Amino acid sequence: MNLNLKRPLAFIDLETTGVNVSSDRIVELSVLKVSPNGKEEWMTLRVNPEMPIPPKTTAIHGIKDEDVAGSPAFREIAKNLAAFLEGCDLAGYNAVKFDIPVLAEEFLRANVDFNFTKRRYVDVQVIFHKKEQRTLTAAYQFYCKKDLEGAHGAKADTAATFEVLKSQLDRYTDLENDVEKLADFSSFNTNVDFAGRIILDENGVEIFNFGKHKGKAVELVFKEEPAYYSWMMNGDFPLYTKKILTEIKLRSFGKTQ
Numbered sequence: 001m002n003l004n005l006k007r008p009l010a011f012i013d014l015e016t017t018g019v020n021v022s023s024d025r026i027v028e029l030s031v032l033k034v035s036p037n038g039k040e041e042w043m044t045l046r047v048n049p050e051m052p053i054p055p056k057t058t059a060i061h062g063i064k065d066e067d068v069a070g071s072p073a074f075r076e077i078a079k080n081l082a083a084f085l086e087g088c089d090l091a092g093y094n095a096v097k098f099d100i101p102v103l104a105e106e107f108l109r110a111n112v113d114f115n116f117t118k119r120r121y122v123d124v125q126v127i128f129h130k131k132e133q134r135t136l137t138a139a140y141q142f143y144c145k146k147d148l149e150g151a152h153g154a155k156a157d158t159a160a161t162f163e164v165l166k167s168q169l170d171r172y173t174d175l176e177n178d179v180e181k182l183a184d185f186s187s188f189n190t191n192v193d194f195a196g197r198i199i200l201d202e203n204g205v206e207i208f209n210f211g212k213h214k215g216k217a218v219e220l221v222f223k224e225e226p227a228y229y230s231w232m233m234n235g236d237f238p239l240y241t242k243k244i245l246t247e248i249k250l251r252s253f254g255k256t257q
Contacts, residue, residue: 001169004177005036009122010088011165013158014099015061017049021101021195022238025049026074027063030154031081032162033088043084044155046071061152078110085114089179091122093136093161096186101194104240116194116240120183124165127185131172136160143167193241198248206248218245219252 003009011032018024030044046063048071058064092099100121107114128139140148140160144167150156169177175185190200198218199209206218213221213228222229229249233242 001166001177002038003034003166003169003179005034005179007179008033008035008088009179010034010085010090011158011162012090012092012095012099012103013154013161014102015063015152015154016057016102017051017053018057019098021098021105022236024102025051026102026106027053027068028061028154029081030158031084032158033084034162041084042155043081044158045077047077048073074106075110078107078112082107082112082114089120089122089183091124091161091165093139093157093164094123094125096121096123096126096191096194101238101240104194105238108239108243120179121186122165122179122182123186124161124168126187127168127175127182128164130185131168136164139164143171193238193244195238195241197237197241198244218248222249222252 011034013030014026015028016024016026026047027049028044028046031042033041033043035041046068048068050073053063053065053068090100100116104114104116124139125136128134132139132142134142136157137148137151140146140163143164144160146163148156148160165182169175175182192198192200192206197208197210198206201207201215201217208214208216208218208221213225229245232245
């Protein structure tokens with residue numbers, strides 16, 4: 001089944017130095033941009049993470065320090081990547097919890113203003129887990145009846161994810177071929193930041209989703225305990241979470257106290 005798109009949908013897969021969203025870096029990225037007319041465009045490249053790649057991580061994706069030594073740093077390709085993704089909704093396999101948050105961190109480090117707030121996110125892994133509970137390799141075999149050659153290579157995984165989503169639409173008649181509906185189905189909750197530290201309550205108010213202030217409105221906490229903002233800004237939280245916190249705090253300045 002072909003995708004019913006109102007604007008381009010970019011499938012993203014990242015290979016990284018590890019699984020810590022806040023501190024690990026991209027070593028390879030691949031993007032498949034599918035336009036509403038069916039046109040497919042690729043961007044695939046290695047990235048110098050400017051930090052060592054742990055051997056245990058190399059054992060997974062096969063990329064060593066010497067493989068990326070001559071590659072550009074993310075800051076050198078950030079503007080071109082942002083331009084390539086302009087106007088796109090985003091998709092991937094486990095993208096909402098990992099690839100997209102890592103990408104957001106990299107854009108912030110590179111000081112490139114890429115707006116993540118007005119995009120839809122389709123996570124093929126979430127659809128798969130809600131329906132079948134398996135891995136990408138198994139998903140590719142299950143839905144597409146093919147063996148995934150080159151698993152843990154960014155381009156192979158990206159292409160497989162695109163094929164799996166189309167097969168999911170063929171298989172599940174209750175899945176609507178619409179990015180907005182797929183994004184809603186892909187979401188487990190209403191995260192405001194990618195890490196899920198801040199979510200929306202039933203009234204659309206930003207509340208904390210962790211710690212001693214869990215369930216409390218962020219603005220109210222900052223008003224009653226101003227030091228909590230400083231604690232989070234100095235803590236080991238993702239840059240994107242800190243960006244959202246700052247936006248909420250700045251917004252509150254304009255309100256009547």
